[in-house]
Amino acid sequence: xxxxxLERQSSPDLTTVAVRCTxxxxxxxxxxxxxxxxxxxxLRDFLDAFFREYDVSDMLIAETEADATTEGxxxxxxxxxxxWAKNPEGEQTRCYARVAVNGKFNEHLGGLDTELDAGDxxxxxxxxxxxx
Numbered sequence: 001x002x003x004x005x006l007e008r009q010s011s012p013d014l015t016t017v018a019v020r021c022t023x024x025x026x027x028x029x030x031x032x033x034x035x036x037x038x039x040x041x042x043l044r045d046f047l048d049a050f051f052r053e054y055d056v057s058d059m060l061i062a063e064t065e066a067d068a069t070t071e072g073x074x075x076x077x078x079x080x081x082x083x084w085a086k087n088p089e090g091e092q093t094r095c096y097a098r099v100a101v102n103g104k105f106n107e108h109l110g111g112l113d114t115e116l117d118a119g120d121x122x123x124x125x126x127x128x129x130x131x132x
Contacts, residue, residue: 013039013040014037014038014039015037015038015040015041015045015046015116015117015118016035016036016037016118016119017035017036017038017046017116017118017119017120017121017122018033018034018035018119018120018121018122019033019034019035019036019050019121019122019123019124020032020033020121020122020123020124021033021123021124021125022123022124022125022126022127023125023126023127023128024059024126024127024128025056025059025060025124025125025126028054028055028056028059029054029056029124036049036050036122038050041115041116041117042112042113042114042115042116043099043101043106043109043110043111043112043113043114043116043122044112044113045116046116046122047060047061047099047112050124056124059097059126060093060097060099060124060126061092061093062092062093065092092107093106093107096126096127097125097126098123098125098126099122099123099124099125100121100122100123100125101114101116101120101121101122101123102120102121103121103123
């Protein structure tokens with residue numbers, strides 16, 4: 001569907017975005033790409049509507065800080081470079097899962113309050129992870 005068509009389908013109350021799903025999310029949803037229309041214009045509105053239709057919130061959203069972090073194999077640096085702000089607890093993605101808007105992770109934008117425009121691309125990623 002073209003961006004122009006998506007823009008026409010959007011109204012002050014409804015927004016239509018392009019959705020891409022990978023890994024476990026793709027398997028649960030049943031397709032890798034779709035357009036999705038929802039009421040509202042934020043990532044939070046989108047996720048609420050998407051999770052009502054597709055039962056994938058547990059694989060993407062962490063309920064606690066422990067669900068959002070994992071032990072790494074590299075030592076933690078005391079003084080990390082850059083901005084390491086996280087979304088508030090309950091609004092973070094699970095370990096290895098990510099939600100992106102137009103190719104940028106939501107925590108680098110406005111978190112779940114990121115505003116969406118018609119035609120934006122929302123990526124829902126929870127990759128298959130294999131160990132040796």
